[in-house]
Amino acid sequence: MSNFLETPEGPNWLHDSINKLICGENVTAPRPFGKEVSLVTPQSLYEALAEHLGAQEHIAPLLTDNREYPLERMICEVIADGRGIHRKAHDLACEAVGPSKAGHPTALHDVAEALIRPWANEYGRALAEEVAADLAIDRYEQAKADAA
Structure with a gap:
């Protein structure tokens, strides 16, 4: 099979999947005769965001091993809801994650894409x-x- 992201449906699937993941939903793939299978979960986004934030020079890494990732979840929620709802908090969340290097609205979208892209052909x-x-x-x- 060719690269799914090069098909007409691929870029739309990637865009929708990034937004689903940021909004706290699993990125899934269908199964012919069964329940969908999760490819990427919000928990993996929170973990990746924690690593991303730890790599930022202007943010000290968290000194806790909190597997719940409350700050990362909060950042995802604020960015997902948008500036129209959270205004200043949205701007601060975007500043915390840093600018996008891939032309997305935020670096959170870059992190989500990096998690999802390897699963495109599986999907x-x-x-x-x-x-x-x-x-x-x-x-x-x-x-x-x-x-008959």
Whole structure:
């Protein structure tokens, strides 16, 4: 299979997935006959953001091993809700994570993209399997109807 991000659906999927992850939702892939599988979780975004913040020169790394990541969750919430709701807090959250190096609205989007991008081909493969399974079911149902 070719690179999913080079397909017409790929960039839209990546954009939507980044926003889902920042808003606290799992990035998932379909399964042909079952429940969706999570590719990236918000917890992994919080962990990656903690590492990103620790690498910022203007922010001292946290001296705690808090697996809940309350500050990172708060930053994600404030950025996800937008400036229209949080105004000054939004500006401060964007300043804390730093500027985007990839042309996104914030560096948080860069961090989310770095987590999601490696899973794009897995998502594309899963989507292709789901479509193939749906087509097989449709062909079976049609053959069954034709035989009747």
